[in-house]
């Protein structure tokens with residue numbers, strides 16, 4: 390079974406990754422990562438911050454391949470900024486199998502197994518990979 | 526209601542001192558700091574007993590470090606406090622010292638920046654704030670992402686970014702307080718190791734330690750202590766802003782633009798009036814982004830202006846004549862105070878080999894993670 394590396398950020402049960410975000414009932418701000426305590430645009434109280442699911446799909450805003458890093462994962466790996474179809478820009482990992490990214494390229498997340506935990510579960514996180522499909 | 530610094534009584538930088546920025550080593554921070562402070566006192570021609578308050582910009586050393594350092598100058602019982610504002614800690618210490626003197630609460634205050642790179646802590650863990658990448662996106666990757674986006678938007682090339690490091694290495698080689706003092710060619714700068722995205726090692730600020738001090742006084746103090754008025758540099762404005770939600774617009778740029786506009790406006794000048802600028806070039810891409818955000822050239826044309834020498838010493842406006850964070854270095858707490866030292870040197874006409882001819886007006890700019898931005902405008906003695 391799949392478990393989330395960071396359950397507060399995404400739902401591991403979804404077939405393709407969806408991200409956990411919040412929408413402010415007062416000003417409409419969609420925040421990813423989701424925000425608690427108070428809205429970072431208008432200051433509305435936590436009760437106004439509604440959890441929503443957003444599709445982990447959008448277009449590349451920027452990308453960078455990291456060559457120098459201490460600890461996991463081994464280099465090189467790629468960090469991407471994705472302008473999600475639902476609004477916010479999310480920073481995430483690029484699919485290690487991808488052949489580089491370019492600004493404007495359409496991407497969607499797939500599950501990547503980070504490790505297997507003690508109970509034999511796949512600990513997953515979403516990684517962004519290029520897709521052909523055009524969203525209608 | 527908010528009021529600009531210029532509504533209060535005038536304040537001046539009259540003494541500056543530095544401990545050279547250097548690779549982390551065995552020198553106690555207390556020795557680094559006292560060296561810079563003694564330099565500033567000698568430069569102003571005043572005594573430690575004349576100083577009425579102290580603000581210490583520091584972010585990476587330890588809690589409560591001020592008194593353990595200042596005691597080596599003799600005990601005077603003055604108020605002292607650490608000012609932590611990430612990379613902008615030193616700039617913020619200058620701002621607080623300037624406010625105290627401008628408000629008439631003191632005649633002589635000192636802003637000191639001192640740090641050793643011992644403790645880099647970030648608040649996200651304590652906030653329980655997490656994102657998809659966590660520690661895998663270091664600051665250099667944040668700026669590599671900005672570089673990627675900038676190339677897409679302007680057609681700039683990796684060589685254009687590298688030219689920033691070439692220019693600033695040339696300036697740093699002329700600065701005895703700089704950590705990197707070698708002139709570098711484009712080939713040197715582009716050479717591996719690659720760090721992140723288009724950034725190579727020489728396009729990233731080095732980790733280091735050091736100290737800087739600036740003595741800030743009123744007209745009354747100049748009169749009473751017999752300070753040389755012809756070397757007093759006026760702080761014309763001090764602006765500071767924090768990040769807002771910009772919906773995908775580059776926040777470092779948006780914040781720099783707004784804060785610089787405020788500082789220039791409160792000084793009653795425009796970007797075209799600036800002769801020297803020290804800015805937060807921890808990574809090469811930042812210089813191109815910020816000169817545009819400041820209005821020193823048209824948006825999208827920074828690389829072109831850089832290549833044509835407009836930002837060289839002797840060019841239209843000298844950008845980072847000290848060598849900037851890339852060559853002079855970025856020991857964190859000292860950096861913003863060090864910028865004030867450089868601008869003061871330039872506006873006094875004491876820059877020697879790295880003097881911008883006839884420099885009358887200068888601007889110092891720092892951003893700190895968080896993000897915050899602090900900008901000062903300084904003017905030459907009349």
Ligand SMILES: [Zn+2]
Pocket residue numbers: 413414415416417418428429430431432433
């Ligand atoms: Zn809101």
